[in-house]
Amino acid sequence: MPAAPPTFALRISIFYAASFVIGGIVVPFLPVWLKYRGFTPELISACLALPLFARLIFTPIGSWVADRAPNRRFAIVLFAILALACFVPAVFVSGPVAILILTGLAISVTSLIQPATDALALTGYRRFGLDYGTMRVWGSISFVAVSLVAGAIVGWFGEPVLTLLLVGGYAIAAIAAFFLPVTPPIERAMDDAAKPATAPVSVWSVLAKRSFLAILISTSLIQASHGVFYGFSSIHWASLGFSGSEIGALWAIGVIAEVLMLRFSGRFRWLGAEGLIIVGAIGAIVRWTLYPFITHFAPSLLLQTLHGLTFAAAFVGMQMGIARDVDEERTASAQGACQVAAGLLMALTTLAGGPLYVHFQGGAVGFMTIFPVMALGVLFYYRRFIPKVPGRAG
Numbered sequence: 001m002p003a004a005p006p007t008f009a010l011r012i013s014i015f016y017a018a019s020f021v022i023g024g025i026v027v028p029f030l031p032v033w034l035k036y037r038g039f040t041p042e043l044i045s046a047c048l049a050l051p052l053f054a055r056l057i058f059t060p061i062g063s064w065v066a067d068r069a070p071n072r073r074f075a076i077v078l079f080a081i082l083a084l085a086c087f088v089p090a091v092f093v094s095g096p097v098a099i100l101i102l103t104g105l106a107i108s109v110t111s112l113i114q115p116a117t118d119a120l121a122l123t124g125y126r127r128f129g130l131d132y133g134t135m136r137v138w139g140s141i142s143f144v145a146v147s148l149v150a151g152a153i154v155g156w157f158g159e160p161v162l163t164l165l166l167v168g169g170y171a172i173a174a175i176a177a178f179f180l181p182v183t184p185p186i187e188r189a190m191d192d193a194a195k196p197a198t199a200p201v202s203v204w205s206v207l208a209k210r211s212f213l214a215i216l217i218s219t220s221l222i223q224a225s226h227g228v229f230y231g232f233s234s235i236h237w238a239s240l241g242f243s244g245s246e247i248g249a250l251w252a253i254g255v256i257a258e259v260l261m262l263r264f265s266g267r268f269r270w271l272g273a274e275g276l277i278i279v280g281a282i283g284a285i286v287r288w289t290l291y292p293f294i295t296h297f298a299p300s301l302l303l304q305t306l307h308g309l310t311f312a313a314a315f316v317g318m319q320m321g322i323a324r325d326v327d328e329e330r331t332a333s334a335q336g337a338c339q340v341a342a343g344l345l346m347a348l349t350t351l352a353g354g355p356l357y358v359h360f361q362g363g364a365v366g367f368m369t370i371f372p373v374m375a376l377g378v379l380f381y382y383r384r385f386i387p388k389v390p391g392r393a394g
Contacts, residue, residue, distance in 0.1 A: 004128035008181045009135055012121050016139035018176030019080075019113055022169040024146025026107065028251040029154065029162055032234050034103075036159040041232065043096055045354030048231050050104035052347035055111055056340065062112035072120040073180040076113055080174040083109040087170050091163055106170070113173065123183050140259050144252040151248020207337060214382035215321035216334075218277050218375040220341040222314045225284050225371035227349025228356060228364050229291070236362045237300070246297050250304050257308030265316040273324060274379055276317030281379075283309030284372035292363040310372075345371075 034044045062079065069075040087106035090099050124130040150165055207213055237247050268276060287306040294300050318338060326334040349368065356364035 002128065004124060004130055005181060008124055008128065009130045011179055011181045012117070012124065013135045013138045015076075015117060015173075015176050015180050016121075016136060017142035019117065019173045020139040020142040021146050021172050022083075022110055024143040025150050025162075025165050025169045026110075027143075027230070028147050028234050028247060029150060030103075030107075030166070031231055032154075032159060032238065033162040033166060034099075035235055036162065037096075037099060039096060039099075040354070041235075041357040042354035043100065044235075045231050045351050045357075047100045047103055048353075049347045049351040050100065051107040051111065052343050052350060054104060054108040055343055058108045058112060059115075063115065066112075066116040066119065071182045072116055072123070073177065073182050075116045076120070076180060077174070077177040079109055079112045079116065080170075080177040083107075083113070084167075084170040084174045088167060091167060110170075110173075113177075117180075120180065120183065127183070137259075140255060144255050147248045147251045147255070148245070149248070151244040151246070151251075153244070154248075155244030209325055210382065212321065212325040212334060214378055215273060215277070215318055215325070216338050216341055218281070218378045219314050219318040219321075219338065220345050221371045221375040221378070222277070222280050222284055222310065223342040224345030224349045225288060225368040226310065227346050228353035228368055229288075231350050231353040232357045232364065235357075236365075239361070240295050242297060242300075250297075250300055253301055254304045254307035257305040258312045261308035261312035262316065265312070268313075268316075269320070271317075273317045273321035274383070276313045276320065278376065278379060280309050280311075280314030280317060281372040281375045283313065284375075285369055288365050288369040288372070291365045 031044050031048065034047055039047065062075075065078070066072065066075040069078070083106050086102050086109060090102035090106065093099055093102065118136075121130075121132050121135050124135070125132045146169075153161055153165065207216070233250075234247050237250060242250075265276075268279075271279065283306045287303060287310055290303055294303055322331060322334045322338070349371070353364060356367055360367070
């Protein structure tokens with residue numbers, strides 16, 4: 001195995017950190033910025049749901065562009081500049097429709113950056129033996145740090161500073177993209193040649209397996225239950241009097257719990273795929289049931305640690321289920337099917353979040369409890385009533 005070009009891993013690690021600056025600001029504070037710009041809860045939910053629907057179109061286009069670009073860096077630079085070019089005009093326009101469209105486009109294009117970056121990092125893993133996790137972890141570290149710092153800045157200067165923070169986040173990612181490494185042409189050709197030539201796999205052949213279908217439906221329901229929380233938790237916490245620093249800390253602790261769960265998930269393999277998904281569903285039921293009644297910072301911080309279950313445990317269970325039930329050549333189709341299902345349901349719950357928040361404020365999150373309950377029902381039905389074929393899963 002050849003040695004990696006100098007600073008190859010370092011430059012990818014730096015870009016992961018730079019690109020996650022966007023998420024560290026957008027995820028906690030974009031709804032707050034939209035509210036500052038005069039958006040109603042219904043418009044906020046529409047703005048957040050638009051990119052989720054748009055990914056169904058943007059993702060295959062982005063993959064096509066990334067695969068045919070002169071190199072991965074070219075594609076990532078293109079996506080980062082387009083995202084910046086879409087968001088900057090949103091700062092200067094005043095109409096809610098224009099802001100909604102421009103912001104939605106910016107987030108949609110931003111979602112194309114990570115898959116292309118992952119592809120570049122995985123090339124380093126395959127061709128040079130680099131540690132993917134060591135490079136990728138800097139993204140999570142950046143998200144936590146940026147959430148905390150952005151929260152403190154908002155606390156000091158107020159909501160108007162979010163405009164500068166958001167534009168700055170997009171600009172940092174665009175500038176950092178130019179410093180990404182380019183895979184040497186010989187190594188890229190070898191990497192492409194090493195990919196197995198397999199015929200396209202129909203997604204229907206994957207969905208026909210009942211055990212995988214139960215995994216897909218249950219995990220999608222659990223992930224979709226986060227829709228109202230992602231859209232309106234920062235606004236709700238601000239209404240309770242939490243400072244920007246406290247809101248940033250609440251988002252950061254959730255990501256820390258997620259990272260820790262992913263890091264030590266191997267110790268829970270004995271639970272099996274369904275067991276981990278059940279743990280995630282129970283965690284979601286507890287989290288969304290208690291959320292409307294928690295109005296102080298310390299218990300809110302404690303409740304946020306359940307993100308390690310509601311997202312990470314269910315996600316690991318999904319991956320274990322795919323590895324167990326799906327043939328290797330169908331894995332990509334299975335992953336894509338899970339992303340599409342979860343994305344569609346998340347878009348719907350996010351879109352519903354606005355009207356729910358108008359009528360129930362923080363209590364809107366409590367309605368999301370029905371989704372993990374449904375997930376438990378799906379798993380129970382599968383295990384109890386779907387006949388198994390001896391020697392086969394599903």
